[in-house]
Amino acid sequence: MKGNFVYYNPTKLYFGPDSLNGLKEELKKYGPNLMLNYGGGSIKRNGIYDEVMAVIKETGKTVVENPGVMSNPTLAKLREGVDIARKHQIDLILAVGGGSVCDYSKAVAACAHYEGDYWDAFYLKQQNPPQSQQILPVACVLTMAGTGSEMNAGTVITDADTKLKVGHVYDERLLPQFSILNPNFTLTVPVEQMKAGIFDIMSHILEQYFSDDDDNTSDYLSEGLMHSLIVAARKAVKDPKDYEARSNIMWTATWALNGLINKGKKEDWEVHMIGHSVGAWTHAPHGYTLAAVSLAYYRKIMKFGLKKFVRFAENVWGISPQGKSDEQIANEGLDALKAWMQEIGLPLTLKDIGTTDDMLEGIARGTFLLDAGYHQLTHDELMEVLHESM
Amino acid sequence: MKGNFVYYNPTKLYFGPDSLNGLKEELKKYGPNLMLNYGGGSIKRNGIYDEVMAVIKETGKTVVENPGVMSNPTLAKLREGVDIARKHQIDLILAVGGGSVCDYSKAVAACAHYEGDYWDAFYLKQQNPPQSQQILPVACVLTMAGTGSEMNAGTVITDADTKLKVGHVYDERLLPQFSILNPNFTLTVPVEQMKAGIFDIMSHILEQYFSDDDDNTSDYLSEGLMHSLIVAARKAVKDPKDYEARSNIMWTATWALNGLINKGKKEDWEVHMIGHSVGAWTHAPHGYTLAAVSLAYYRKIMKFGLKKFVRFAENVWGISPQGKSDEQIANEGLDALKAWMQEIGLPLTLKDIGTTDDMLEGIARGTFLLDAGYHQLTHDELMEVLHESM
Numbered sequence: 001m002k003g004n005f006v007y008y009n010p011t012k013l014y015f016g017p018d019s020l021n022g023l024k025e026e027l028k029k030y031g032p033n034l035m036l037n038y039g040g041g042s043i044k045r046n047g048i049y050d051e052v053m054a055v056i057k058e059t060g061k062t063v064v065e066n067p068g069v070m071s072n073p074t075l076a077k078l079r080e081g082v083d084i085a086r087k088h089q090i091d092l093i094l095a096v097g098g099g100s101v102c103d104y105s106k107a108v109a110a111c112a113h114y115e116g117d118y119w120d121a122f123y124l125k126q127q128n129p130p131q132s133q134q135i136l137p138v139a140c141v142l143t144m145a146g147t148g149s150e151m152n153a154g155t156v157i158t159d160a161d162t163k164l165k166v167g168h169v170y171d172e173r174l175l176p177q178f179s180i181l182n183p184n185f186t187l188t189v190p191v192e193q194m195k196a197g198i199f200d201i202m203s204h205i206l207e208q209y210f211s212d213d214d215d216n217t218s219d220y221l222s223e224g225l226m227h228s229l230i231v232a233a234r235k236a237v238k239d240p241k242d243y244e245a246r247s248n249i250m251w252t253a254t255w256a257l258n259g260l261i262n263k264g265k266k267e268d269w270e271v272h273m274i275g276h277s278v279g280a281w282t283h284a285p286h287g288y289t290l291a292a293v294s295l296a297y298y299r300k301i302m303k304f305g306l307k308k309f310v311r312f313a314e315n316v317w318g319i320s321p322q323g324k325s326d327e328q329i330a331n332e333g334l335d336a337l338k339a340w341m342q343e344i345g346l347p348l349t350l351k352d353i354g355t356t357d358d359m360l361e362g363i364a365r366g367t368f369l370l371d372a373g374y375h376q377l378t379h380d381e382l383m384e385v386l387h388e389s390m
Numbered sequence: 391m392k393g394n395f396v397y398y399n400p401t402k403l404y405f406g407p408d409s410l411n412g413l414k415e416e417l418k419k420y421g422p423n424l425m426l427n428y429g430g431g432s433i434k435r436n437g438i439y440d441e442v443m444a445v446i447k448e449t450g451k452t453v454v455e456n457p458g459v460m461s462n463p464t465l466a467k468l469r470e471g472v473d474i475a476r477k478h479q480i481d482l483i484l485a486v487g488g489g490s491v492c493d494y495s496k497a498v499a500a501c502a503h504y505e506g507d508y509w510d511a512f513y514l515k516q517q518n519p520p521q522s523q524q525i526l527p528v529a530c531v532l533t534m535a536g537t538g539s540e541m542n543a544g545t546v547i548t549d550a551d552t553k554l555k556v557g558h559v560y561d562e563r564l565l566p567q568f569s570i571l572n573p574n575f576t577l578t579v580p581v582e583q584m585k586a587g588i589f590d591i592m593s594h595i596l597e598q599y600f601s602d603d604d605d606n607t608s609d610y611l612s613e614g615l616m617h618s619l620i621v622a623a624r625k626a627v628k629d630p631k632d633y634e635a636r637s638n639i640m641w642t643a644t645w646a647l648n649g650l651i652n653k654g655k656k657e658d659w660e661v662h663m664i665g666h667s668v669g670a671w672t673h674a675p676h677g678y679t680l681a682a683v684s685l686a687y688y689r690k691i692m693k694f695g696l697k698k699f700v701r702f703a704e705n706v707w708g709i710s711p712q713g714k715s716d717e718q719i720a721n722e723g724l725d726a727l728k729a730w731m732q733e734i735g736l737p738l739t740l741k742d743i744g745t746t747d748d749m750l751e752g753i754a755r756g757t758f759l760l761d762a763g764y765h766q767l768t769h770d771e772l773m774e775v776l777h778e779s780m
Contacts, residue, residue, distance in 0.1 A: 001573070001637040004406030009399075015653070016394030183391070215625075217618040217638045221645075224614030228607040235605075247391040248607045251653070255611075263405070263641070315617075 001216055001264030009259055011151045012178040015251065019182045020055060026139065026178045027059040031091030034061040035084060037105045038096045039069050043143060046188040052096055052141055064088045069097065072158045072165060072279055072286070073104035075119055078111065085112035085136060092177075095140045098189075098197075099147025099286075102140045103155040106174045109136040110155070123157060123166040129173070140179040144189050145250040146197025146287060148204060148257030150179035158280055163366060165276040181254065183247035191240055196287030198233045198249060199346050202226070203271055203290040204256040210298070211266040211373045213307045222261045223315050228252050230316075230340060237344050268373025271297050274385070277366035284353035291346040292353050295338055296388040300381060302330050305374030309333055350389045360386045391606055391654030399649055401541045402568040405641065409572045410445060413531065416568045417449040420527065421481030424451040425474060427495045428486045429459050433533060436578040442486055442531055454478045459487065462548045462555060462669055462676070463494035465509055468501065475502035475526060482567075485530045488579075488587075489537025489676075492530045493545040496564045499526040500545070513547060513556040519563075530569040534579050535640040536587025536677060538594060538647030540569035548670055553756060555666040571644065573637035581630055586677030588623045588639060589736050592616070593661055593680040594646040600688070601656040601763045603697045612651045613705050618642050620706075620730060627734050658763025661687050664775070667756035674743035681736040682743050685728055686778035690771060692720050695764030699723055740779045750776045 014022030027034075034056065043049040056063055066084055069077060085093070085108055095105035111118035113134040121127045129135055140150045149155070153174035158165040186194070209222040229252045235245035255261070274297065275289035282289065302309050310326050313319035313333025321329050338348065347353050355363070364382050377385065404412030417424075424446065433439040446453055456474055459467060475483070475498055485495035501508035503524040511517045519525060530540045539545070543564035548555040576584070599612040619642045625635035645651070664687065665679035672679065692699050700716050703709035703723025711719050728738065737743050745753070754772050767775065 001405065001634075001641050004404075004408045004411075006402065006404055006412065008402040012396065012398040014394075014396055015391065018394045021394075022396065215618075215621060215634055215638060217615070217622075217641045217645075220614040220618035221611060222614070223617070224610040224612070225607070227613070228605075228610035231605060232607075244391075244605055247654070248605060251391050251607045255607075255650075260645075264637070 001218070002212070002214065003264060005263050007259060007263060008172055009151060009175060011176045011258075013151065013181055013254065014178065015181040017182060017184055019180045020051060020141070022178065023052070023055045023141065023180055024058060027056065027061065027092070030137065032060070032062050033064065033088055033091045035064050035066055035081075035088065035090040035093045035108070036096065037066045037069055037081065037093060037101050037108070039067070039071070039098070039101055041067065042188070043096055048096065048141070048143055048185055064090065069101045069104045071100050072283065073100050073107070073156070075157055075159045078104065078107050078157055081108035082111045082118075090136060093136055093138045095138065096143065098142070098144030099149040102142070102149035102176070103147065104157075105138050105140070106149070106153065106155040106176075107157050109138045110174055112136050119159070123168055126168060128171045135173045137177045138174070140176050141185070142179055142181050142250070143185045144193060144197055145186050145246070145253040146200040148201075148253050150176060150181065151254050151258040154257070156276065163280040163362070165280040165366070167272070167276065181250055183243055183250050186246050186250060187241055191237075193285060194236065194240060195344055195346055196285035197253065198229065198236070198287065198344060199291040199341070200287035201229055201249070201253045201256050203275075203287070203294060205229070205261065206294070206298075207269050207271055208262045208265065208267045209312070210301075210305060210308055211268045213305065216264050218261045218263050218265050225252050225256055225261065226316050233340075233344050266372050268370065270370050270373060270377065273368045273370060274363070274382070277363045278350065278353070278355065280366055281359045281363055282354050288347050288353045291341060291348065292350045292355070293385060293389045295334060295348065296385045298334055299388075300377070300385050301373065301375045302334070303327070306330055350386065355390065357390065391608070392602070392604065393654060395653050397649060397653060398562055399541060399565060401566045401648075403541065403571055403644065404568065405571040407572060407574055409570045410441060410531070412568065413442070413445045413570055414448060416529065417446065417451065417482070422450070422452050423478055423481045424453050425456060425478065425480040425483045425498070426453050426486065427456045427459055427471065427483060427491050427498070429457070429461075429488070429491055431457065432578070433486055438486065438531070438533055438575055454480065459491045459494045461490050462673065463490050463497070463546070465547055465549045468494065468497050468547055471498035472501045472508075480526060483526050483528045485528065486533065488532070488534030489539040492532070492539035492566070493537065494547075495528050495530070496539070496543065496545040496566075497547050499528045500564055502526050509549070513558055516558060518561045525563045527567045528564070530566050531575070532569055532571050532640070533575045534583060534587055535576050535636070535643040536590040538591075538643050540566060540571065541644050541648040544647070546666065553670040553752070555670040555756070557662070557666065571640055573633055573640050576636050576640060577631055581627075583675060584626065584630060585734055585736055586675035587643065588619065588626070588677065588734060589681040589731070590677035591619055591639070591643045591646050593665075593677070593684060595619070595651065596684070597659050597661055598652045598655065598657045599702070600691075600695060600698055601658045603695065606654050608651045608653050608655050615642050615646055615651065616706050623730075623734050656762050658760065660760050660763060660767065663758045663760060664753070664772070667753045668740065668743070668745065670756055671749045671753055672744045678737050678743045681731060681738065682740045682745070683775060683779045685724060685738065686775045688724055689778075690767070690775050691763065691765045692724070693717075696720055740776065745780065747780070
């Protein structure tokens with residue numbers, strides 16, 4: 001475990017078929033004005049809205065609804081939410097939805113009491129809210145597994161005008177106070193969204209796993225999470241109503257991005273950087289943008305972190321090393337990842353998700369090139385990755 | 391992930407060679423009266439006491455020292471600590487030491503403001519402190535890896551007169567506020583204690599792993615932790631000054647018993663029940679008491695949870711299943727565990743840790759027989775396990 005680090009994650013998780021019971025307990029701790037953020041209305045069709053509202057009504061809160069949070073929450077929508085929070089003196093923001101709604105709610109919580117230009121300060125300049133500034137408490141009723149937003153302080157917002165999709169991990173004050181994780185709520189998610197979530201989880205793990213080559217407990221935990229996800233994803237694709245598989249996917253998602261498996265490690269979030277830019281151009285589901293570029297990216301950087309790619313092949317996919325060069329073993333590991341992705345029915349190319357050649361330069365322009373993993377891509381190498389992903 | 395559960399663990403962990411910096415930050419948050427619990431004085435010889443005191447002095451606290459916390463903290467010592475906490479109106483209890491000092495500090499924190507007979511209520515009757523009762527905040531500077539006490543709400547106290555060693559997991563108010571985990575502090579621990587800690591960790595994982603046979607993310611995380619521990623233990627025994635190995639052991643210990651890997655599972659703490667009773671009779675290090683009885687216990691219950699023992703053999707030890715019966719595979723897994731224990735230099739029998747035949751009936755009398763794992767031992771089976779462990 002290299003270096004010094006702090007682990008602190010006080011988000012309280014209520015998990016299971018009856019986890020909404022936790023909402024009633026927790027709501028008692030907050031003031032009367034509740035902001036209810038949700039997406040396009042699917043929670044009204046599948047009954048989750050009614051279930052949540054029944055609990056809220058019992059607690060006598062004043063509810064201000066803010067529907068219409070989109071899958072890549074926009075800056076314009078953020079401004080709307082901030083105005084609502086200010087106008088109604090909101091005491092608690094409750095996100096009911098997937099990672100986008102949760103991300104969005106954290107963004108509103110961070111910006112509501114900030115006096116200046118929050119897009120410029122928090123996103124473009126990547127500053128944290130001042131310590132003296134009030135940050136609204138956020139909680140989450142999760143309806144889709146993938147982003148891990150329910151137990152981390154991250155948020156991603158897209159400026160639709162400039163096509164900039166910017167992520168920001170705020171300080172610990174943005175961690176949700178509590179999250180309700182009911183696997184049954186994920187059963188009504190369309191299968192395509194479930195698959196996108198599955199690859200989002202896998203990518204979160206891979207992007208923390210593929211850095212360093214020392215012996216680190218975090219990498220073993222990552223391998224454990226990958227094993228769980230690989231098995232559960234196969235089952236969930238065969239039978240999306242398989243509670244055991246869906247509950248494992250939900251739990252894996254939370255632990256893949258709550259600050260556990262990056263401890264004592266560098267991380268390499270380049271795939272997310274590329275994926276965010278692809279998302280701003282194509283509006284494809286986040287997980288699909290990651291799936292479309294991962295294989296080409298990892299083949300590109302493989303030789304710079306060969307030892308770890310060999311380990312990945314052997315420990316995660318059970319590739320036998322006998323009589324093979326390290327390159328062969330490593331490539332077979334990525335072949336196995338690809339085969340699993342095909343089995344799950346994930347898109348494997350940018351074309352699959354509607355990217356056209358004329359977008360690639362723009363996608364590259366919107367991609368931050370990070371220097372944290374085995375190799376920092378040059379612009380030319382990034383263009384190669386994009387072309388090889390087409 | 392079966393059933394409903396809550397995960398909540400707000401202990402803040404400062405990890406690394408400079409983690410004592412966190413102590414200064416955190417101490418500011420508490421009142422002036424600090425109770426400093428530690429053990430037999432090794433922290434004075436190795437310089438940790440001076441380092442900690444230097445930080446405390448900078449913060450201007452009034453320190454009340456309570457040294458002499460023994461490796462199996464006694465009820466008599468608990469009563470001493472409670473009297474000190476009451477007399478000096480303690481605001482924060484700081485444990486500097488291993489799991490025993492940390493366990494002990496939580497016990498004092500729970501009992502200090504309880505009006506009645508806390509041994510009877512909290513330990514013998516296994517009640518929680520009333521919600522209305524004040525519980526003192528506890529923090530920990532960890533000097534030995536093993537128990538996980540630095541990030542959980544558990545505590546074990548021994549009544550020396552009746553030889554009863556009783557564990558109690560209190561409610562979440564007993565979770566340490568923060569813990570300082572500096573792997574360098576563990577480097578001065580005698581090798582025998584390091585080994586005992588290593589098996590304590592392994593046993594914590596095994597006792598959560600060996601229950602249920604469904605597909606559960608917790609079991610994959612357990613396998614990840616075991617892989618990390620197996621590798622790190624081998625390195626640490628070869629070179630106890632190996633920081634990488636010692637830091638992995640320290641981190642693994644924390645996550646092996648902080649409420650993560652038991653989620654959605656039953657657990658089977660029978661080995662700890664037997665070990666506690668052995669400890670009350672032999673005063674052997676806690677981890678050694680577990681090592682001495684584990685193999686016989688797992689061989690005894692193996693047939694009742696055969697599927698999981700086969701998985702253990704294959705996933706943890708890489709046993710090839712080809713051409714073997716499930717029983718053979720499972721036994722080879724336990725053989726591999728035994729070989730690893732021998733490699734580490736752990737005691738494999740009760741005799742090795744000073745148990746004599748005339749103690750066995752007494753040990754059995756002091757052993758709770760749990761009904762949570764694959765099989766509840768009868769008294770006769772418990773006696774068989776003890777005899778087979780001799």
